[in-house]
Amino acid sequence: MEEMFETYSDDDVPTGLVARSLVHKLGLWHKASNVFLFRTDGRLVTQRRHASKDVWPNSWDLSVAEHLKPGESYLEAAIRGLNEELGVTGVDLEPAGNELRAVLEVAESGIKDCERQMCFRGVSDAETVPQADEVAEIRLYDLEELKTAMLESPNSFTPWFREHALDVGLFK
Numbered sequence: 001m002e003e004m005f006e007t008y009s010d011d012d013v014p015t016g017l018v019a020r021s022l023v024h025k026l027g028l029w030h031k032a033s034n035v036f037l038f039r040t041d042g043r044l045v046t047q048r049r050h051a052s053k054d055v056w057p058n059s060w061d062l063s064v065a066e067h068l069k070p071g072e073s074y075l076e077a078a079i080r081g082l083n084e085e086l087g088v089t090g091v092d093l094e095p096a097g098n099e100l101r102a103v104l105e106v107a108e109s110g111i112k113d114c115e116r117q118m119c120f121r122g123v124s125d126a127e128t129v130p131q132a133d134e135v136a137e138i139r140l141y142d143l144e145e146l147k148t149a150m151l152e153s154p155n156s157f158t159p160w161f162r163e164h165a166l167d168v169g170l171f172k
Contacts, residue, residue: 005030006070008116017070024054027103027112030067033077034164036096036121037063037088044146044170045128047085048137049158055106055113056158058136060149062119065160074099074118082122086138087129091122097167102160119164147171 003020008029015028023030037045045063049056066081068074075093082088096119104113128138141149150157150165165171 003067004070005067012116020067024111024113027105027114029114029116031074031077032065032067032115032117033074033081034062034066034117034119034160035064035078035082035093036119036164036168036170037082037086037091038121038123039140040123040125043140043142045086046139046141046146046161047130047135048139050132050134050136052133054109055104055111059155060139060157060161062158062161062164065158075120078118078120085131085134087131088124088126090126091124093120093122095119096121097164100160100163100167102163104159115160117160117164119168121168143171 004017005020005023007015007018007023009015018028047061047063049059049061051057064078064081064085066077068077078093082091100117102115102117130138150162154162
């Protein structure tokens with residue numbers, strides 16, 4: 001059964017539940033949570049999106065990028081995403097940055113992704129157990145190394161990863 005998303009008007013008024021494929025085809029506003037998960041030594045856990053993903057396959061992404069389920073808060077989705085995508089639980093998360101509006105059009109795939117996104121940050125040295133159909137690879141980045149990689153090859157990273165990195169001042 002296809003995943004259902006809560007959709008919203010431009011003014012953030014709920015407009016109903018719509019199938020994921022239609023949400024991305026029609027460019028309907030929906031919500032997503034993102035997580036920057038750091039190790040205690042300051043390295044950032046990043047994931048390379050699985051090749052089967054409909055948006056930005058094989059690209060490097062934040063630690064977690066998760067759509068909200070109906071009735072779920074940004075924080076609840078972030079906690080669920082840590083568990084589902086990385087197998088990590090028990091992380092205290094705090095908001096990082098502001099709610100962002102992101103529009104991504106992938107004409108060749110017929111996708112217009114319109115998201116309201118909220119980002120969180122947390123610290124954990126727990127072992128990651130990536131979800132095989134979501135995550136192709138995990139990599140730990142020192143922030144200077146990540147900054148260099150993003151400057152040298154920006155399209156290797158998802159646009160929302162790059163945007164949130166700037167919004168939260170990751171590279172101060």
